[in-house]
Amino acid sequence: MPDHVVIIHRWTDRYADYAAYLDHAAHRVSYLTTERAARHLPVEQAAAVRLVDSTENAKAVRAALDALVERLGPPTRIVALQETDLDLAAELRGEFDLPGQRSADLLPLRDKLLMAQALDAAGIAVPPTAAAPDHESVAAFAARHGRPVLVKPRRGTASAGIARLDTPEAIAAYEFPRDAEMLVQTWLPHQVLHVDGVFTGDGLGAWRASRYLNTCLEFTTGAVLGSVEIDDGELLTRIGEIAAATTAALFTGPSVFHLELFASDTGELTVLEIGARPGGAEVPFIWREVHGIDLMAAAVAHQTGTEDRSARPGAVPAQVAGWLLVPPTAATPCRVRAVTSHQGAGPYAEVLPEVGALLSGGGYEHAGARFRFRGNSSAEVEAAVRRTMRDAALECTPVDPGTPGRLVVVGCGNPPYRAYALASLADRVTTALVQGTDIDWQRPYVADRFRVADTADTAATTRAVAGLLAGDPGPGAVLTWDETLLESTAEIARRLGLPHMTPEAARRCRDKLATRRLLDAARVPSARFRQVHTREEALAAAEELGRPVVVKPRALAGSIGVTLAGDPGEVSRAYEQAAGSSFPGIQGLSGVIVEEYLSGPEISVDCAVFDGAVRIVNVAHKRLGFAPHFEEVGHLVAPWRHEPWADEMQSVVTDAHTALGIRTGLTHTELRLTPTGPRVVEVNGRLGGDFIPLLGTLATGVDPVAAAADIALGRAPQLTPDCDRCAEVRFVYPDSDGTVRSLDLTAAAAEPGIVEAVPLAAPGTRLLLPPRGIVPRLAALVAVGDTPEDCAATLDGAERAVRHSLTPLP
Incomplete structure (x- = not known):
């Protein structure tokens, strides 16, 4: 039985269910895949997952495999199910001396000239x-x-x-x-057939033969492509004979196969080609759904040496199946303008792109609209396929990648904290907005490019984003900096085919327990932790980890409910605080996290991630207050590359992104600089808050908001700094709970070195200090200087100049 199975995977739909094929608890199963294709993989059960830009990038795959070998040991089996990945998998089996198809076995199945020569020598008809x-x-x-x-x-x-x-x-x-x-x-002007099935090593196992409606070559020029299984017994007998002869002539062991034949008007059969893999298009789905046989499971069994339960001789099927692919009306890249499905009796399943989705091609899976059929005869299924051929349409508009494009912001936040970000976007790209309320202060930046939608409703928000992109001929993009909308915005981007962090990666960032587990599994320096559900479990976890401990909710924001707890009484109170905390717009997750307290200064690191490369944009030193709570009372962005921890910090941050599967987007990672080195507190899948992106721009000349826009549009961000100074924000808090009567920042704004003095609490605002209130701030003061000491002196003077009055609360 296999021990360490490495799977090379590229499909984004549910073509294969590896968790059903291999016991991930009994064996170490690791994956080499892409950001998009990882969506349906059993990531939580995997021994490791490494992402590459493409599984066709042999250099990247080999580098990722080296990392897996270093951590998990050499592979004992290598699995690859998609045709384009077969060659590399065969090479790797040879290099590691593993069972399964080697390059020599695969050569006559991949090189069509050698294939034709071998079949001709075996007396099998070929063109x-x-x-x-x-x-x-x-x-x-x-x-x-x-x-x-x-x-x-x-x-x-x-x-x-x-x-x-x-x-x-x-x-x-x-x-x-x-x-x-x-x-x-x-070129032969004959009908094209395809045969899909299993070669057992001794002969044919289960197999089905089908007739193409149109041809694969015609599909590449814009015609629809359909297929219907054959129920003609006499023809099937002859197909079985040539399929058995072809597989026996070319295969050296058991394999799933996809064979294509020519059938002349007089009944002669000629082999076009054969592949050592499951058929493409909808073949794996209809086999599983109509015939109850999983060709992917059979292929995994052959490549891992486990039992193939599908390899029984082909019986007469209970039903006949078929499928249809409808390509877009415009060459890719294009944007879907309208989708017409079918009228009357039609497919039993369909996969349709969203209106507004960007189509960029890439094999049958992403070729357009997909339909699956079943019936009692070939004639019945063919009639349904042809009806859908007639009725279905995928109307699209060409997209010009060279034009500036349009970026839709989902949820905009409060103007004091995000007006500078929206202004930065509007200076760089045509900006649009979707939010749950009517437009207000944002109008100067988005004009009439605006939609109201319930942002808690992903489908409604997707339609709103698609509507805003529909009128633009250039690339589209979607972006949010709202913590509560990260997962839904990632899902919108997936549905519309836009560059973005995946929903799965966004979810891992939002769920602090998932973050901890993945970092721990990947051996990224973090904090020891326990998930607890009761006060008693929290006390036991604190004893095990060693007090003091940090107690926090799983998935809130803004350090809400996060407490440092020392003695048992503090732990009990901290558990109740974390369990009872909430944040507007975020649904809490089950349990509370108790984790090791990491001593040392805390920093946050904003990174631009493009095509998997993680580049640091700026580093901010966090100022914390209101102990034992972790209220962020300020941030300092300062030069960092000379620091003794700089190289190790970069390595830890990069490894954290790899462990969480982040290959796209702007991120905000928080770390503690402990005596044993940098350790990750959390990774956020968004721009930093609290004016940190503005500080980065002032300190380095690199605008993280502009970088986020470039990445969202699929373009490499510009990250070369043109200065290296300090910028700091300090938040002004009241001395006690109260209601704001007045706030005057005139004198503070006039202090030399102050570039922004931003009011955060209007008269009438009720402010409750931590832990009772959420960021109860009066104002933000932003300073620049050559050194941290310059910024501190400027902020001291500005803070003394702030004038405010409050009405105390009972």
């Missing part, structure tokens, strides 16, 4: 095929076999790169690709 290194070889082939001819990559998939050449002029004008070996083949 005339030859190498095509240049125009002369293609012209000579056409002279021998006639035209039209097809020129195609020797190693290709999904009909990509295939050209049909009908005339000598077309042959002479054909441009050979520089990075691919090509072959030339006779």
Whole structure:
């Protein structure tokens, strides 16, 4: 049985259920995948997950595998189910001396010229095929076999790169690709069939044959592509014979296969090609849903050496299945303008892109609208497929990646804290806004590009964002800096195909328990912790971890309910405080976290993450007050690269992002500089709050808000600093609970070195000091200077100049 299984995975839909195929508790199962494809993986059960930009990037995959080997040991099995990943997986098996298909086994199944030669030698009918290194070889082939001819990559998939050449002029004008070996083949004007199933190593197991409606090549030029399973017994007998002969000639062991055949008008069958993998499009779904056989499970069994429970001979199916792909009306990239599904009796399942979604191509999975059918006969299913062919449409508008684009902000926050951010966006890109209330102070920045939507309703907010993007010909983007909207905004971006941190990564950041577990599993320096549900469990956890401990809710914000507790009485009170705390717009999660107290100064690190690369934008030293609570009373952004902890901090922050699966977006990570080194407190999937992005701009010249906009638009952010000074914010608090009567910042704003003096509490505001109130601040004072001492002196003078009065509360 396998011990450390490495799975290379790229699908974003539920094509494979690895947790059902492999016991993740009994074996170490790790994944090499992409940010988008990790969505349906059993991340919480995995031994490790490493993200790469693409599984086709062999260098990145190998580097990620090296990291897995260092942590978990060498792999004992390697699994790859998608055709484009088969070659690298075979190479890696050879390098680690593992069972399964090696490169030599795979070669005649991936190189279509060698495949044709091997089948021809075995007496199996194939179209005339030859190498095509240049125009002369293609012209000579056409002279021998006639035209039209097809020129195609020797190693290709999904009909990509295939050209049909009908005339000598077309042959002479054909441009050979520089990075691919090509072959030339006779074009046959016959019906194309496909056969999907299992080769047991001794013969055919379960298999089904289908007839394409149109062809894969026509699909690449914008035609719909459909398929219907065959119920003609005599034809199926002959298909079974050629399928058995083909698999026996090419396979060296058990494998799932996808075979394509030509069927002439007179009944002759000719092999086009065969792949050592499950069929694409909707084939894995209809096998699972209609026939009760999971081809992905069979493929995993073959590659891990476990039992294949599907490998029974093909019986007459109880039902006939079919599928249909409808491509967009415009070349990708394009934005969906309207989706027309079907009329009357149609598919039993459909996958439709959202109106407003960006389509950028990328295989059958992302090719447009997808439909699945079932019925009692081929004729019945074909009729339903053709009805849907006639009725379904995916109307799209081209997108020009070179235009400036439009960015939709979801939820805007309070003007004192976020007006500078919205102004920065409006200076850089056409900005729009969706929020739950009518437009107010934001109008100068967004004009009429505004929608009211219930931001607690993801579907309604998605429609509002799509409506704001619909009229723009350029790229679209979505962004939020509202803690309460992080997960829903990430889901909106997923539905619309926009660059963004994934919903899963956003959820891991929001759930502090998930953060701790993932950091611990990845051995990223953090705090020891326990999840508790009662006061007694909290007391026991504090004893185990060693007091003092920090007691906090799982998923709130603004340090609400976070308390440092020493003696048992303090722990009990801290538990009740955390369990009873709430934050507007955030639903609490089960349990309270008790964790080790990390001593040392606290810093926050804002990072720009683009294509998986984590770059630090600025570092802020946090000022805390109102002990034993963790109220943030100020922040200082200062030069940091000379600090003795700088290199280790960068490494810890990068590893934390890797562990949480963050490859896109602006993040805000909080750490403690402990005697044993930097340790992570939490990672937030958003811009820093409390004016920290503004401080970063003042101190370095790099605007984190502009960087967030660039990343949201899919563009590399500009992160080169043009200055290196200090900027600090200090928040002014009342001395006691009270209601604000007056606030005057005139004198404070006039102090030299003060760049902003921002009122935060209007007359009539009721302020309750921690832990009773949420950030009960009177004002924010922002200073710049050459040194931290300069900023502190300026802020001392400005704070003394603040004039305010309060009515004490009973």
